[in-house]
Amino acid sequence: RIDGARLVSRLMALSAIGATPEGGCRRLALSDEDKQGRDWLVGQLQALGLDVKIDAIGNIVGILKGREDGPAVIMGSHIDTVGTGGRFDGALGVVAGVEVLATLRDAGLVPKRDMAVIAFTNEEGARFHPDMLGSYVWAGGMSVAAAHAELDADGAVLGTELRRIGYEGAEKPGFLPAHAYLEMHIEQGPVLESEGGGLGAVTGIQAICWLELTLKGRPSHAGTTPMAYRKDPGLAAARINIFANEVTKTIPGQLANSGVIRVQPANVNVVPETVVMTLDLRNPLDAPLAEAEATIRSFCAELAERDGIEISFRDLARFPATPFAEELIAGMEQSAAELGLPIRRMISGAGHDAQMMSRLCPTAMVFIPSIGGLSHNPAEFSTDEDMTAGANVLLSAAWRVANA
Amino acid sequence: RIDGARLVSRLMALSAIGATPEGGCRRLALSDEDKQGRDWLVGQLQALGLDVKIDAIGNIVGILKGREDGPAVIMGSHIDTVGTGGRFDGALGVVAGVEVLATLRDAGLVPKRDMAVIAFTNEEGARFHPDMLGSYVWAGGMSVAAAHAELDADGAVLGTELRRIGYEGAEKPGFLPAHAYLEMHIEQGPVLESEGGGLGAVTGIQAICWLELTLKGRPSHAGTTPMAYRKDPGLAAARINIFANEVTKTIPGQLANSGVIRVQPANVNVVPETVVMTLDLRNPLDAPLAEAEATIRSFCAELAERDGIEISFRDLARFPATPFAEELIAGMEQSAAELGLPIRRMISGAGHDAQMMSRLCPTAMVFIPSIGGLSHNPAEFSTDEDMTAGANVLLSAAWRVANA
Ligand SMILES: NC(=O)NCCC(=O)O
Ligand SMILES: NC(=O)NCCC(=O)O
DSSP states (O other), rough: OOOOOHHHHHHHHTTTBOTTTTSOOOOOOTSHHHHHHHHHHHHHHHTTTTTTEEBBTTEEEEEOSSSSSEEEEEEEEOOOOOOOOOOSSHHHHHHHHHHHHHHHHHTOOOSSOOOOEEEESSOSSSSSTTTTHHHHHTTTSOHHHHTOOBBBBOOHHHHHOOOOOTTTSSSTOOSSSSEEEEEEEOOSSSSSHHHHHHHHHEEEEEEEEEEEEEEEBEEETTTSGGGGEEEEEEEEEEEEHHHHHHHHHSSSTTTEEOOOEESOOOOTTTSSEEEEEEEEEEEEEEHHHHHHHHHHHHHHHHHHHTTTOOEEEEEEEOOOOOOOHHHEEEHHHHHHHHHHHOOOEEEEESSOOHHHHHTTTTTEEEEEEOOGOSSSSSSOOOOOOHHHHHHHHHHHHEEEEEEE | OOOOHHHHHHHHHHTTTTTTSSSOOOOTTSSHHHHHHHHHHHHHHHHHOOOEBBTTTEEEEEEEOOOOOOEEEEEEOOOOOOTTTTTSSTHHHHHHHHHHHHHHHHHTOOOOOOEEEEEESSOSSSSSSSHHHHHHHHHSSSSSHHHHHHTTTTTOOHHHHHHHTOOOSSSTOOOOEEEEEEEEEOOSSSHHHHHOOOOOEEEEEEEEEEEEEEEEEEETTTTTOOOOOBBHHHHHHHHHHHHHHHHHHSTOOOOEEEEOOOEEEETEEOOOOOOOEEEEEESHHHHHHHHHHHHHHHHHHHHHHHHOOEEEEEEEEOOEEOOOOHHHHHHHHHHHHHTTTOOOEEEEESSOHHHTTTTOOOOOEEEEEOOGOOOOTTOOOOOOOHHHHHHEEEEEHHHHHHOO
């Protein structure tokens, strides 16, 4: 059984790194805070006597050798956060994986297969695109070279930042063959709490499409230019934001968010020249997501034509709906049942490293409730009891798979 | 008569400072480029043997002594530009004033009254608020201390920047009593060109209201938060932008622009926490402008209530409609007629230093056409012929007033 107090104190030690006055965490990928968090994690893994390796994209791997050679049972998540992040998102999954291995070691239990925990680089996509970048590279979806060339909003280069913080490792991403991947995470949404609590056996992850739109109009004087004569990309961006929101009302399950809006030249009295905006579109199913995207693109085309705005599109992320492995979902349910913990099946609204790992091996996740459904918010919160319950299910399910 | 070639070559010398690849100028107030432009201007004034003074807000004054003591006939404008500025806006008016004094000196003509040219600090309002700040302080509308405390978008302090570039002068703003103020400027709009060219005798300046709105919502996860549960200030900002645009269709003469939109935390997958946006509202008349502002404020109040967004307002600038002095408007027309130049009366859409100076003394302006009506745009353009015509009207009108 997991030592709940130790799990919580490990998480609190990590969440002190990049702590914000609002009670959350700001540990953007490859920032100084991320480096400190990584240093802390490597220290924890070494203290457990695990075999610690870093790969070329900065994924941190701690391996507990099993009795036999062959693919490992991998647990993991990420320790980077968004700008207004909380203390639990990602960090909990990594710490729970560490705690599982610590618990086995303390009990002197050696699994049949190797077991490992991985902290993947840049899962949030808050600083570099796409989200789940580290696990995407690990799973072979993107080359190391392409990932190293990614730029943040200030033009900083991912590879340079990785070397700057000393986390460009020698290993090839994916170097550790995977027998199965299991991830514990906070739900980050309101479903479990609104159902009266309990755990979630995640059946899969919804489809994700991130678009960046660049809108070019014509800068002009806000006091002298008649309204009809303006080509205002700020107004066009506003219309697209509202249209995307309307689309969510007509396509079942559809979500839309415009999280980034950058206006140039950003003077009070200048009709903008350029707006860069993003759209985060999601749907549990691929087909309605494609329909939402197509509807928005054709709205943009009409708007561009009508208002004399040039609109260009760039993909920042595009991941299909990802069902998890039935035997592992059932394994999560079985472990919860054995522990006397309520659990229900649900789909994940957020992307997770598990979505990328499922390209390589059978994969599943266990969710714990997020109070108020809040995440990517400093007030993100989960109870010690739920964290311990989730970690126990992870321990039990991982141990079963590692010895099957 | 003005030497047109010399006027144009003086303007081109100034516009080489802060020249952009697109053919425009970027000489933001109190930037390094502004300092270079100021140094150039002071050199020109000194070469003409004028009495050069700098005041505590950085206004640069060049004085040609007249035969009698008493208030001066002042000409002027500004040399700062917006981020995507052109070569003519402001700079032309300053250079024309210099050229008027140079022409009188070359001809050995000494006016009855003192004559002066002033380059006012931060007219554009592109870096610091409000616009027309230097002339506003000169006219006593704002204290030097309050102006020095203004911050730019990066938090730089106006007073510190003024000292950094060496232009905090010893004089008290307004130290030179004004008998009249005359300003030549490009129209910055399409009216004169669409009427077949010719000059504009400006009858006054429309009312200006600049508002900064801060919208606070609730940051949340774009993949897990149901649409109905979001408090998205980005969407609220979009609705306000579109509403302000709609208001221009129902209130005659009304203009609206949202030139600045800053989103926090600006992550693709985070529903924004905070948006700061500006509105530039203008109308030739005070009452309809007040109506537009009230309509927008009540829309914001309803939106805030409905969508759970906190909206707060801050005034960045607020200037009433400003009629010019009839005798000076007629003087511009008389000068144009004597020179055989077509001229028509018109109101100014843009704010100008003349708007502030009219608090102190009779004031008027002469406009020359802006090709394509473009301004605050690198492609801003006026012909050599029109510039020379405008400067000749300025010379003639100023000489008349200086000797009356
Ligand atoms: N779990 C999580 O917040 N991942 C970030 C990727 C996403 O936007 O879903
Ligand atoms: N002339 C000019 O562009 N002035 C800036 C102030 C305004 O926005 O009208």
